[in-house]
Amino acid sequence: MPALWRRPLEFLASLPAHGDLVELRLGPTRAYLAAHPELVRNVLLDTRAFEKGGVFDKARQLLGNSLSVSRGEEHRFQRRLLQPAFHPTKIAAYTTAVADDTRAVTDTWRAGQTLDVSDVMHALLMRIAARTLFSAGLDDATIEEARQCLRTVSHGIYRRTVAPLGILEKLPTPGNRAYDRANARLRRIVAEMIDRRRSGGDADDMLSTLLRAEHPETGERLDEGQVLDQVVTFLVAGSETTASTLAFVFHLMGTLPEVEARVHAEVDGVLAGRAPAYDDLPLLPCTRNVITEALRLHPPSWMAMRVTARDVELGPRTLPARTMVLYSAYALHHNPELFPDPETFDPDRWTPERAARVPRGALLPFGAGSHKCIGDVLALTETALVVATVAARWRLRPAPGTRLRPQPKATLEPGPLPMVLERR
Template sequence: MTEHDHAVVTAPGALPLIGHAGTFQRDPARFLASLSRHGDLVRIKMGPMRVLVVCHPALLDEMLVRDKIFDRTGPLFQRARDVVGNGVATCPHAEHRRQRRLVQPAFHKTRMPGYAAIASRQIAEHTAAWRAGQPMDVIAELNRLTCAVVARTLFSTEMDAGELARVVTDIQTVLDGLTRSAMTPPRLEHLPIVGIRGFLAARDRLRQGTLRLVSDYRRAGGDRGDLLSMLLMAGDAADGRLSDEEVCDQVLTFTMAGTETLANTMAWALHRLSRHPEVERRLHEEVDAVLDGRVATFDDLDRLEYTGQVIAETLRLHSPAFLFLRRVSTDAELGGAPVATGDTVLWSPHTIHYRPDLFPDPERFDPDRWAGDMRKTLPRGAYVPFGGGPRKCVGEYFALTEGTMALASIVARWRLRPTTDRPVRGVFRATLRPHALHLIPEPRARSSVRNQLGA
């Protein structure tokens, strides 16, 4: 081996038959974060399956760039395709380039001010309805908010409160059941197994409703200024147009990704703020100076610097897009180590974001890590909440825009206090979400400390 080669080591603690599956299920985030202590390429056993985990930023970047060899295939991606179809996030390498070119214009920066205006209205409406002093199921509430933003951004068609509630419930059911469904053999999924039937019914309702809406839009024609209009108009002589089925796939992909992942990020951020009063105080000073009690807009983003740092640190510690599997399509090497056709490779932001050589005292919540030019000093592959390489999340800028605006607007009006001192743990469904997180919203007066941000 050369000095740049990386040996494959096996993680300790595997049990007969189940391997590391029990340890993973008890605390998936901590288990994955611990693997980099053993090496840069770590072999684990999940029941009968042997999985190679990438724990070094350079190797992760190498793998993500080589997406033809390390492809999005396997049972979890196949089940995801059963839900959202063959969209830009789930399609294999052979189809990705065309899809990416077709959907990219919908997320162009010139469209963001319009999307942000929609987000501002929804943030104002939803947070104004919170009841002071009443414990709040944070994930449920933020899922309603992010689903409303996504729905209004995707479709100019208005949803009434009942319809929106049904969509949110179906999305939650599908995301809860996705991982369980991936472990259920297809021949068994139509049996009356607890959870599977509800998952299938919710999946079918979401897909059928989206297809009807796409068909209605196609017949009406024109640009309504929303994402669905952009998807229907996208295309050229080389790539053609997206069919109704393909547009439906993209819409479902963006709905799932834009609801659950952002709601989780916001929930983790509010949880962290409730336990870190000094960070909360500094955030209050910034939003009071910039917003002066109003809801954030797109024009405020450049001045919400510390808010952005809180979001960045939350994504480091609690990346909701938590675990990804790739299937090796041909015999190759990764960091000098051989990988064979059909091998399964796993990567997770947690194996990288908790490395002390990249982020000193990695378990500490410290938004000041992201002050100044911090991001420019990190090596490629060191900070990957939105992935990397050709498959990096197409909606990254949209998500950061909405997340920053939502967090600033919430803390400008509310303080959220914990209902218990017990630690909040993450649970892995399709994403990593805080389990049973309840916070109490309390109205707050704007701080008297003003700084030059608001001058």
């Protein structure tokens, strides 16, 4: 427990050396880390034996019974209803907004300026999330307010899900009061958007798709409370993760000018000065490899868990019902058996020839099975569009003395990353 608490990333990365299934003593509790990709696949694909429990039960109190915390039949029902919002045609329709918002932000940049790329990407992704969810419904001040609320809520959810004593979160401490205020305000902002949409007609955004969604067999729909929970979940699950990925990408590219130069050449060749569109993305393999490698090195979703629903065999053991089973993208991605020289940022690992040699299930930034991230394609699309839009005009250099120190919280956060802007 103390090792996991003090230096979680180093501790997790050290575990695969102890075996494919590693027993951990977390105080009085026994937990297991599935360290081998095939065991992780077993855990993630067999949702009847390994279900969302433990921290997800806690998160359910905070996020409602939304997609990320529901299980069984309820999960299958929600997934079918929500999937249309993430259909490639919908994602393609959001791309103009992503490129426009990125251009609007970068148009305010000045050569020689130093900015915190983590902060800038978080603000930009909140703006993009607001547009994809609510079209032009939110003004800039409310988007910024929602971002601050989201940050407080996300940290609060993390503290509450890992805190051993539920009573602590009920005390009227300044932190708990700030959490309650931020949570209430965020939900009010989303509820107002739903109300306005209900009374003011349709739009081509995610909110309208959710309000219109109908189960293909039963015709059932989500009620307003459920739509609210899903939207808050999308904001919590989708904006920090994508923003952090972008911050990691820019920092890593800035530390390797040779890689950066290849991305610049690719973007210049394909776009020749125009804004990127969805159809351009397959033509940007170098950009994609940089993003994949950043997700390998710094997976925002660094650890997740399941609970056994019954006695179940996993690798060499039979685990009793209600056993906690962890899987960690960070541990997989930093295992030298799976990725030689794992600490090195090497986007060429993902050229088709080399990628074919990566063991099945070793790369897992979005999970797998029926709980696999529903926003994976959206996140990858947004990330590639932002990188291409910025790279077409700007070179970002880490400010002297900057050291990347990823911080494992609810997601893996990059921390402050000051970078100096150079116009290309």
